[in-house]
Structures are given as structure tokens and as C-alpha cells.
Amino acid sequence: MIELKKNHLVFSFPEVHKRATLSIDFKRTLRIPDDGETHHLPPGLGSFPVRHVDDHAAKVPSDWLQRGGVMLPMYQSEALWICFGGGGWGRSGTGYPFAIKIATGKINAVTGETWKPELTKKPQDYVVSPTQPWLDGYCVEKGTIRQFVAMPLGAGYTAEEQLTGEAEHGGLQLLVYPMKAEAWERVRAERKEREVEWLSADSRMRVCCAATDMGLAPGGKMRQEIYDDPYSIEDWDLEHSSRCFVHIANSMVWQSITGSQPPSPPPTSKQYTDAGLPWFDYYAEGETAVEGADKLAGMKSVKEMGEAKGDVPLPENETVTPENVVALRKQLAKNQVREGAF
Numbered sequence: 001m002i003e004l005k006k007n008h009l010v011f012s013f014p015e016v017h018k019r020a021t022l023s024i025d026f027k028r029t030l031r032i033p034d035d036g037e038t039h040h041l042p043p044g045l046g047s048f049p050v051r052h053v054d055d056h057a058a059k060v061p062s063d064w065l066q067r068g069g070v071m072l073p074m075y076q077s078e079a080l081w082i083c084f085g086g087g088g089w090g091r092s093g094t095g096y097p098f099a100i101k102i103a104t105g106k107i108n109a110v111t112g113e114t115w116k117p118e119l120t121k122k123p124q125d126y127v128v129s130p131t132q133p134w135l136d137g138y139c140v141e142k143g144t145i146r147q148f149v150a151m152p153l154g155a156g157y158t159a160e161e162q163l164t165g166e167a168e169h170g171g172l173q174l175l176v177y178p179m180k181a182e183a184w185e186r187v188r189a190e191r192k193e194r195e196v197e198w199l200s201a202d203s204r205m206r207v208c209c210a211a212t213d214m215g216l217a218p219g220g221k222m223r224q225e226i227y228d229d230p231y232s233i234e235d236w237d238l239e240h241s242s243r244c245f246v247h248i249a250n251s252m253v254w255q256s257i258t259g260s261q262p263p264s265p266p267p268t269s270k271q272y273t274d275a276g277l278p279w280f281d282y283y284a285e286g287e288t289a290v291e292g293a294d295k296l297a298g299m300k301s302v303k304e305m306g307e308a309k310g311d312v313p314l315p316e317n318e319t320v321t322p323e324n325v326v327a328l329r330k331q332l333a334k335n336q337v338r339e340g341a342f
Contacts, residue, residue, distance in 0.1 A: 002242050004070055007047045008085070011098070011242050013178040019096045020178040022129060023085040026050065026072055026246070029136075030269045031079040032147055032220040034303040035319045039222050041136070041280035041328075045266050048072040048080065051258055053247060059257045060247075061213070069245035073254035073262040074150035074214055077302070077314050081136040081148070082172075084129035095191065096184060099229070099236050101126045101175040102135060104148065104216040105160025105168070110139050110226055112163060112295025117175060117241070121233045124226075124290050126177075131227045131287065138218050138299070139226045141292030149219035149302050150248060157306075157313065158215030162299045170215040172246035183235035214248035218299050219314075223281070225289035273320040282328040 003010045005023075013020035030042035050072045053064050060071070074080065084100065099119055101108065106115035111125045119126055127135060137145035138159060151157035153170040161167050179187070251262035273279075306313040 002244055004050060004052060007050045009050070009070065009174070009244055009246075011176045013237075013240050013242075016178045016237055016240050017096065017181040017184055019184075020098075020181075021096065022098045022100075022176060022178075024100075024174065025083040025085055027081045027083050027134075028263065028266055029079050029081050030266060030272055031077060031149060031314070032222055033269055033317055033319050034149075034220040034301050034314055035317065037221065037319065038144055039220060039279075039320075040322060040325050041222065041224065041282060042079075042269070043272075043278065043280065044081070044083070046263070048074070049260065049263065050246075056257050064247050067245040067247070069247060071247040071249050071257075073249050073251040075251045075262075075265055076150060076152060076214075078150050078251075078266065079147050079219060080150070081134050083134050084127070084132060095130060095188070097131075097179040097187065097231065097235075098129045099126045099177040099179075100129060100132075101173075103173040105153075105158055105164075105170055106173055107159045107163050109135065109137070109159075109296075110290065110293065112138070112159075112293040114164070115173060117243075119177060119233065119236060119238065121229060123293075124229055126229070127226060128229050128231070131230060131284075133282075135226070136222055136224055138296045139290065139292050140218070140221070140297040140299075142289050143223060143225050144292065145222050145224045145226075146218035146296070146299070146301060147220050147222055148216045150214045151217040151302060151313065152250070153213040153215040156309065157217040157302055159218060159296070159299060160215055162217075162305075163295060167215070170213045171248050172216065173243070174246065175241060175243040177236045177238060177241045179231070179235055180237045183231065187231070214250055216248070217302050217305075218296070219302050225284075225287070227284065228288045228290055230287075268316040268318075269320045270316065270318045273322050276324055278324045278326040279322040280326050280328050
């Protein structure tokens with residue numbers, strides 16, 4: 001079952017285990033410069049408002065109704081990241097593991113392959129929560145992603161259009177598989193022995209107190225690892241799953257659809273950096289990362305596509321050099337004090 005609660009998608013599998021619940025949240029963020037450099041993690045700037053498509057049946061395209069799901073607003077060239085909550089060990093959730101497939105325009109964000117429901121481990125085409133706290137973009141090489149950036153569907157910028165030549169789907173697609181109950185009991189026993197705390201995605205949230213259809217395109221490069229699945233493929237309960245289509249509406253038409261104002265545009269990376277506010281750096285010791293996907297690495301970024309088309313799709317794309325970079329708490333043993341540099 002999938003529910004929409006306070007702008008979070010909540011996936012529940014009580015038939016598998018009473019703790020098998022995963023929350024997925026879509027976070028507003030800075031669009032990092034698309035300048036060829038590899039940047040730190042930008043902050044979270046609050047959650048996107050999310051609405052049921054069915055609640056606005058008279059004002060959304062008919063294909064949205066066929067696909068069901070939910071919708072959220074994005075400005076052209078705005079960025080987002082996906083937060084996997086309810087899976088963090090300890091205070092941040094139940095710790096129940098999930099395998100999550102993420103696609104944009106039905107293009108897998110980890111492998112660049114076209115959408116398919118099955119889980120594939122070699123090469124891995126999904127992320128694992130709580131090992132993976134978030135995802136900011138397409139896995140173009142080991143340890144590097146290209147940020148998810150909203151662009152109008154049909155303009156040629158999206159990952160879907162670059163890899164298929166079609167502007168058919170747009171949006172985001174999610175497919176969630178829970179771990180088998182018996183595998184979870186084994187994992188839970190092992191975790192209790194290690195007494196490990198997992199990073200909460202809230203660490204990135206402490207900073208903030210035209211056409212209808214939009215898709216996601218590859219933006220600037222960012223340091224981020226997509227972690228290997230630490231479990232066996234047999235641990236995942238492939239008999240139970242839930243999927244959701246997340247439609248992206250242009251913020252300029254959001255009010256005409258919902259009657260609500262969209263969020264204000266986020267600050268630029270330069271405005272944020274000039275104010276001395278923090279960027280983030282995160283590494284998880286002991287975890288290995290998947291290799292980047294050749295198909296995704298071969299895509300042109302929004303800036304590169306714009307140059308090829310004689311267009312300037314990214315306003316305010318100035319390079320920034322953050323001086324305030326916060327190292328997020330890494331995976332530590334219970335009560336362990338992290339030794340800093342001094």
C-alpha cells in the first residue's frame with residue numbers, strides 16, 4: 001500500500017512484516033553549477049508539495065490519470081534530491097531494508113537502461129535503504145552523479161529524450177521491494193551485535209527554517225556514491241512490491257491545477273555560498289560503490305545540450321567555491337566520538 005502523508009510517500013507492507021514501512025520524500029535544493037567541476041552536496045531547502053493526481057482529475061492531462069500516482073511542482077532548471085527515510089537505524093526509522101528502483105522518464109537512474117520491474121544485481125539497477133540515505137542524480141561514474149534538473153518535456157534535454165529519442169513519459173518512477181521477513185530478522189540480529197547508528201538525512205535539512213509536463217535532465221556533477229547491495233538477491237521479497245509514478249508539473253501552471261501557490265524559487269548557488277552557508281560532504285566507511293553507467297555518462301548535461309542548440313537553458317550558472325563544507329556524521333559505533341582534524 002502507498003499513502004501520501006505530509007508530502008511523503010509512505011510504502012507499507014504489513015503482510016510482509018509489521019516494520020516494513022518506507023518513507024520517500026522529494027527535497028528542494030540548490031542547482032549546483034553545471035561547469036565541469038565536481039561539487040559537494042548542496043543543502044535541503046524543504047520538501048516539495050506533493051498532491052494526489054486523482055484530486056485534480058479535471059485539470060491534469062488524461063495520461064496522468066491513466067498512470068495514477070502523485071504530482072509535484074518544479075520550475076524549469078530547478079533541482080531536487082530524493083530522501084529515503086523510515087529506513088534509518090535507530091531514531092530515524094525502523095531500519096527495515098528496501099530495494100528501490102528509480103527512473104526518470106522510465107530510464108533507470110543507476111544504469112541508464114529502460115524501465116523493467118525485475119531487480120538486477122549485476123549490474124545493480126537499484127539502491128538499498130537504509131544503506132543509501134539519498135539520491136541526487138544519475139550515476140555517471142563511480143562516486144559521481146549528475147544532478148536531477150527539471151526541463152520541459154519535448155525540448156530534447158531530458159535523460160529520456162537523450163537515450164530514447166522520445167518525449168513520452170517524463171516524471172519520476174519508483175518501485176519498492178521489501179526485504180523478506182526471515183532475512184530481516186537475521187539482519188536485525190546482526191545489527192544489534194554491531195550497535196551501529198545510521199546517518200539521518202535530516203542532517204542536510206538544518207539550513208532552512210508553461211508546458212505542464214516536465215522531465216528530469218542531467219545537470220552539474222556532484223560527489224555521491226551509489227552503494228552496493230550488501231545483501232543477497234534472495235533476501236528481497238519479489239512477491240511483494242509497490243510502484244508510484246511521480247508527475248512533475250511546471251510551477252507556472254501548478255496554481256491553475258491545484259489552486260495553491262508553488263514554492264518560491266530557491267536561491268542560486270552563488271547567493272547561498274556568498275552568504276557563508278554550508279555545503280556538505282558525506283562518506284560511509286566500509287561501503288563499496290557501484291560503477292557508473294556508460295549510457296548515463298554519455299549524456300550531455302543541460303548546459304552542453306543548450307550550447308549545442310544555441311540556447312541558454314541555465315540562468316545564473318556561475319562557478320562557486322564553498323569555504324563552509326560540513327562533514328556529515330559517518331557510520332560510527334554506538335557512543336563512539338568522532339575524531340576531527342585539528
